[in-house]
Amino acid sequence: MLDRVERFLPPGSKPVRSRVVDRLYSLRVGGANPNRNIRRYNLLYADIKRIGRSMDLEETLELLASDMQFYVAEASPTRVFTHAGVVGWRGRAIVFPGKTFTGKTTLVAALVKAGATYYSDEYAVFDPQGRVHPYPRPLSIRDQKGGHFGSYTAEELGGSVGSKPLPVGLVVVSEYRPGARWRPRALSPGQATLALLANTVSARVRPKIALATLRRSVRRVPILMGARGEVEDMVQTVLSLLDEAA
């Protein structure tokens, strides 16, 4: 079972020797009981609170993964987790902050196919210097109706995963709108910091650290905002913009 759980751990996880933990997860595996005509639920606990109950073990493990990612993002004392897609291009990161259903993953996948390095489709992880670290969980690509998911690694999309922290080179705040043409306007560094903060998990928990880190990350960086249409029309423009800014 532990081997199976390992695949659901947050990116960058590693074993520690300490017996003291910040959060204790307990998983009680259910399934059919051969001696009785009953099925037991799979139960998931975070500390003493039950956070999941399902007949489907895969579903329970996905909940475990989701809760762990969320906990790490919220509790990290030094790094700031902002809901965003991130790719690397020639030593700099392109960050796409945004809420769900704004098309971040589609954009990231298209950029990876175009040769950019994959960093994340979920979180931009900023360190105190404002650099972005990789958080390369498999890309979770929705179908047209937005309901079903397929998981793809960067390699499966023909790309590669970044390993080093990168300074931010470009921030693009965009939202998919069918038929829209991407004509972005420039944001000031202050407005860009707000745009990132609006998607930051620890914004309320540690606002001073979040604000200082995000401010540092967007200093002297072009920041663009505007609705976009189909991703193919935007990919080369975004990469060229970063080349020009470098």
Next chain:
Amino acid sequence: MSNPRNKPKRRKQGVAVQTLADEVLVYDLERHRAHCLNQVAAIVWRHSDGKTTVSQLARVLREELEVPADTELVRYAVDRLAKAHLLQDGSRVGRYSRREFIARLKKLGLAASVALPVVTSIVSPTPAHALSCVQESQCGAAGNCVPCYVGATNQCGTLRCCNGDCLPISAAQNACGC
């Protein structure tokens, strides 16, 4: 004795401040709102110490920005700052509509982009707000949802999980996009 309403005073308690080249970011720790003050608003806010009068603030603006700022411009900035709760109580010196003020700037031959005090504000997200949210979601007992996650069975019944609550679908779409 001068009218204290004529001497705005910025809030110092319960705010976290970050200064950028031309702007100031202020986080309201009590209301969990973040504000970005553009250059004009930032200058007015920085010098609002409860001792400097509106006309003195106008002079500061003229010196620092080299624009023909008058007391009306300062009053408009103070109004915006007060509306964002960035001044101490009683500092509001008037109520101005943005449209009227832009028209006034045009009459003076000033570009709004240069001289208009702007305070951009956002409500700081709750941790769950900043998560990916999907149609399928996992809740414990009704009204006790954990953050939405990929692929789980929706136990909110006909409702959807959003920010830890089971909400009607239309409300969840508005609040969480799911």
